[in-house]
Amino acid sequence: MQEPAAPPTPPTPPVSLAALLSRDGLALRQIAGPPASGVTIRWAHTSEMSDPFPYLLGGELLLTAGVHIPAGTADPGPYFDDYVSRIVAAGGAALGFGVAPVHDTVPGALVAACEAYGLPLVEVPPGTTFSGVARAVWQLMAQARLAELRRVSEAQRGLAAAASRPDPVPSVLRRLAARLDGRAVLYGPEGAEIAAAGREPGGEVRRALAELARFVTGHASTTATDTVAGRRLAAYALGTGQGFVLGVAAPHREAGDHTIASVAAVLLSLLTGEHQSGTGAARSSALVRLLLGARPEEVAPLLGGADGEGGARWHVVHARPDTGTPDPVSASALGAALGSPLVDPAGDVVRVLVPAAPEPPPDGREPGGAPTPSPTGPHRPAPETPTAGADSGGGAAPDARAEPGAGTGGGADPGSGGGADPGSGAGTGPGGRVGPAPQAGWTLGVSAPVAPAEWPAADVQAARALARARATRVPLVRHGARPALADLVPDGEAEAHARALLAPVAAVPALTETLRTWLSLHGSWDRTAVALSVHRNTVRQRVARCAALLDTDLDDPDVRMELWFALRR
Numbered sequence: 001m002q003e004p005a006a007p008p009t010p011p012t013p014p015v016s017l018a019a020l021l022s023r024d025g026l027a028l029r030q031i032a033g034p035p036a037s038g039v040t041i042r043w044a045h046t047s048e049m050s051d052p053f054p055y056l057l058g059g060e061l062l063l064t065a066g067v068h069i070p071a072g073t074a075d076p077g078p079y080f081d082d083y084v085s086r087i088v089a090a091g092g093a094a095l096g097f098g099v100a101p102v103h104d105t106v107p108g109a110l111v112a113a114c115e116a117y118g119l120p121l122v123e124v125p126p127g128t129t130f131s132g133v134a135r136a137v138w139q140l141m142a143q144a145r146l147a148e149l150r151r152v153s154e155a156q157r158g159l160a161a162a163a164s165r166p167d168p169v170p171s172v173l174r175r176l177a178a179r180l181d182g183r184a185v186l187y188g189p190e191g192a193e194i195a196a197a198g199r200e201p202g203g204e205v206r207r208a209l210a211e212l213a214r215f216v217t218g219h220a221s222t223t224a225t226d227t228v229a230g231r232r233l234a235a236y237a238l239g240t241g242q243g244f245v246l247g248v249a250a251p252h253r254e255a256g257d258h259t260i261a262s263v264a265a266v267l268l269s270l271l272t273g274e275h276q277s278g279t280g281a282a283r284s285s286a287l288v289r290l291l292l293g294a295r296p297e298e299v300a301p302l303l304g305g306a307d308g309e310g311g312a313r314w315h316v317v318h319a320r321p322d323t324g325t326p327d328p329v330s331a332s333a334l335g336a337a338l339g340s341p342l343v344d345p346a347g348d349v350v351r352v353l354v355p356a357a358p359e360p361p362p363d364g365r366e367p368g369g370a371p372t373p374s375p376t377g378p379h380r381p382a383p384e385t386p387t388a389g390a391d392s393g394g395g396a397a398p399d400a401r402a403e404p405g406a407g408t409g410g411g412a413d414p415g416s417g418g419g420a421d422p423g424s425g426a427g428t429g430p431g432g433r434v435g436p437a438p439q440a441g442w443t444l445g446v447s448a449p450v451a452p453a454e455w456p457a458a459d460v461q462a463a464r465a466l467a468r469a470r471a472t473r474v475p476l477v478r479h480g481a482r483p484a485l486a487d488l489v490p491d492g493e494a495e496a497h498a499r500a501l502l503a504p505v506a507a508v509p510a511l512t513e514t515l516r517t518w519l520s521l522h523g524s525w526d527r528t529a530v531a532l533s534v535h536r537n538t539v540r541q542r543v544a545r546c547a548a549l550l551d552t553d554l555d556d557p558d559v560r561m562e563l564w565f566a567l568r569r
Contacts (some may be wrong), residue, residue, distance in 0.1 A: 013148050013255030014040035014059065015140040017094055017120060023136050026128050032111045033094070033120030041093040043141075044134040051086055058091025061122075061137060063130045065098040069107070080113040087119060094120040096133060148256040155179050155260040163267045166321055166441020169329040172271070173197035176264040180257055182231075182250030186268060186329075187213040189243030194329065201249050205231045213245040234258070236265040244272045271333050283341070296452035303342060303353070313356040313449040315435055316458040318349050318466040319442045326350050338436050349466070351459070354436055356449035438475040445469050446478045464517075467531035471521055498566035504549040511549075514542040516567040519560055 017039040021028050030036050042059030048067040049055065056062070070079060087095060095114060097106045106123055114121035124133060158179070162171035169186060177184040177198025183205075185196040191214055201209075208228040212235040216224050222237040232253045238244040246265045250257065286299040300312050319334055320326075326334075331345035335352050342353035436446050445466025447458035461479035469477035505511040518528045518539065529536040547554045554560060 013141065013144040014042045015137065015144050017041055017061070017122075019140055020061070020133075020136060021122070023140075026133060026136060027125045028096070028128070028133070029123045029125075031106060031121050031123050032114040034118055036120060039093055039120050041137065044096075044130075044137040046130050046134075050083065052092075053086040053090045056087070056090035056092055059093050060091075061094045061096055061133070062087060062092050063096040063098065063124070063133060065101070065130075066103045066107070066110075069103075076107060076109045077112070080107065080109045081116070084110070084113040084117045084119055088117050092119065094122060096122040096124050096130075098124040098126075098128075098130065100126040144255065152256045152259050152263075155256075156263050159260075159264055159267055163271060164440070166334075166439070167324065167327075167330050168271050168333045169268065169327070170195050170197060172264055172267055176248070176261065179260055180248060180250045181252075182248060183209075184264070185209065185213075185247040185249075186272075187245040187247060189217075191217075194244075195327070201231060202229060204229050205233070205249055209233050209235070209247045209249050213247045216245055217243050234261060236261060238265055238272060239269040244268070272329055296455055300452040303355075313451055314455065314458070315354045315356050315449055316447040316455065316462040317352040317354055317436050318445040318459075318462040319352065319439070320349050320466060320470065322441050322443060334439060334442060337439055349463075351462070352436075353455070356435065435478065436476075442475070443469050444476040446476065448479045464520075467517065468520065471524075471527035471531035494565075495569050498569035501550075501562065501566045504551075505546050511542055511546050512567065514539060515546045515563065518543055519564050519567065523554075523560075 016037065017030075018036040020026070020041070021030060021036055033039075040059070041061045043061070044063060045056070045060045046063045047055055048064055050068040052062060069076065084095070097103075097110065099105060106121070111121060113119075124130070155175075158175050159172055162168065162175040165171040173184040173186060173195055174197040180198075183196065183198040183201050186194045187210070188194045191210060193210075200206075205228050208226060212224050212226055212233055216222060216235045216237040224235050226233045231249045231251060234248045236246040236248075238246060246261070246268055248261050282302040286302040289299045289302075290296070300314070317338060321330070325348060326345050328345050331343050331350045332341075334350055335341055335343035338352050338354050340352055340354045344351040435449070436444065438444060443466065445462045445464065445468070447461035447465065450458040458479075465477040465479045469475070499506070502512065505515065514528070514532060517531050518524075521527045521531065525536045525539050528539045532539065543554065550563075552559050552563075554563075
């Protein structure tokens with residue numbers, strides 16, 4: 001499948017013979033052979049040997065003054081036929097014949113032989129030296145090399161920018177396909193197309209490219225090329241070792257194309273590679289133990305969370321892309337940005353389990369001291385804090401906190417005092433804690449840091465925070481944790497009162513969730529509809545139904561407050 005290796009060539013791109021002919025001061029003129037626009041030369045070489053074949057590598061503009069031509073030959077045709085045929089057999093690109101001092105004109109038999117063998121023949125006038133021609137060739141090569149480096153540099157910047165987008169893999173493939181004016185495909189370990197971009201080729205080319213991708217996964221070679229139906233095909237095995245392959249089909253191959261495709265392959269290797277915050281074996285072991293009945297807190301240390309005397313704490317993050325539907329690769333890239341490989345791309349929402357940074361000691365004790373007991377108890381959802389920046393139309397969420405600086409889509413507020421590494425996907429949350437930061441192109445809901453036993457409750461927190469973030473149109477909302485007035489009531493009495501108060505609607509989860517969301521958004525019909533993904537009329541009907549079943553006035557702020565405290569139970 002792989003093409004045979006090409007003969008050695010200089011590390012500079014070839015130049016067009018037409019460009020050489022157009023150089024001012026040389027006065028070169030083509031007098032035989034195919035059009036110069038379709039001929040490329042790689043170097044210039046001077047030889048007066050009657051058989052230059054042993055001294056040519058291919059791609060040369062061979063320069064001669066005709067010293068080797070036998071004098072007094074009655075019929076020079078056979079000599080020139082042999083001479084030109086040997087140049088063509090050696091891969092010579094063109095022949096330059098210097099007029100004077102040996103010959104006043106280019107021999108007609110040489111013109112006829114070059115025309116017969118399809119070898120471009122260039123007349124070099126008396127005032128032009130061969131050294132001048134060679135210098136012009138090298139100058140053109142230097143210019144072409146500079147243009148190639150600029151093209152590659154621009155492509156690298158474009159590909160790197162694409163890799164930082166919310167949909168990194170499709171963006172990289174789109175940018176690569178545009179640069180190469182062809183088709184770029186990412187194949188998975190099973191050989192199936194995961195993502196593709198660019199003009200769709202014919203069926204023959206698609207099958208050949210897929211076959212080339214399978215070839216590199218089954219052999220030691222990491223790259224392979226082929227040509228099918230006039231299309232130049234290339235396959236690059238990605239460096240993850242997991243069977244991903246980049247396939248490229250282009251109508252032509254220009255200088256720098258291989259380098260550009262290699263840059264894309266490196267970026268895709270990083271994007272498709274598993275983010276390592278713990279070994280895959282340890283995570284596999286954790287999964288097996290969970291399936292066999294182990295408790296979450298027993299397997300959490302295997303998942304890469306920070307260990308401590310009080311045990312590791314975790315954030316649950318719910319994320320939704322601003323456009324489109326998340327695919328497994330973009331979900332993995334999001335997990336890498338947040339600092340965790342524990343990613344679950346479930347439908348329109350991606351869930352990520354992120355280890356929480358240690359909380360700062362509340363009383364100046366060294367890290368690792370005894371944790372301060374939470375006033376909310378170990379298994380109750382933590383109190384929640386308001387969303388910043390809401391309007392008076394019901395945008396504020398009393399159960400979540402908007403990320404500082406989130407209105408601009410940026411990271412953690414630089415003035416918040418958080419010590420997170422800017423590249424780690426961490427930001428500063430309520431109380432100065434470090435947590436997941438906003439990610440460009442995604443809307444995030446982040447739970448409070450919890451122990452493994454509270455992961456289910458944190459999952460609900462993150463889901464509600466994401467709903468608030470979407471309703472209030474901010475990039476990130478955190479579930480806040482702070483003491484509240486309602487926590488002064490003993491748990492047992494508060495829960496009993498909540499059950500009695502909400503009994504008329506408790507049997508219908510849709511009603512309780514709608515009422516809770518509506519209250520959290522200060523009675524905004526539109527934002528509640530966005531948060532619940534239902535029509536605003538549905539929200540009105542459900543809230544009216546709740547008011548009727550509860551036999552109360554929901555416009556009364558005291559009623560709203562009491563219902564809100566009850567719903568938080």
